[in-house]
Amino acid sequence: MFANLFLSMRFAAQRAAFSAVAGILMLVGLAFLTVAAWIGLAGAFGTLVAAVVIGCAYMGLGFVILAIASLRRPLPPPVAPAPPLPGAAPVGFSAAGVLGAFVQGIGAGIAASAAIPRRTPPPPPPPPPPR
Helix, strand or coil: CHHHHHHHHHHHHHHHHHHHHHHHHHHHHHHHHHHHHHHHHHCCCHHHHHHHHHHHHHHHHHHHHHHHHCCCCCCCCCCCCCCCCCCCCCCCCCHHHHHHHHHHHHHHHHHHHHHCCCCCCCCCCCCCCCC
């Protein structure tokens, strides 16, 4: 039961990490595409082609990583519980068992509080002298 929970948490952390990397790469790509648009508006096509190629490469890489992060991995089948040992008490709840556990807990609490040493309060101060 806990193995599946931890596995699900690990997959969620991996998806979050891949999504964060994809977001960062998309921001870098957007920065290059912004620079490319600025260069394109400002002048010639020499540096524009390089900036567009780099920007598209980062955007494409971001989309690929985002697609990898959104993949669902199948969980392993649950592990069957071990059969009870011969002669072991059956697993289950009964009113007598719950009441016995409650009484045992009360007894343990009383015993624990009795083991704590009690401090006696200090004696009251003496009365003031008469005048």
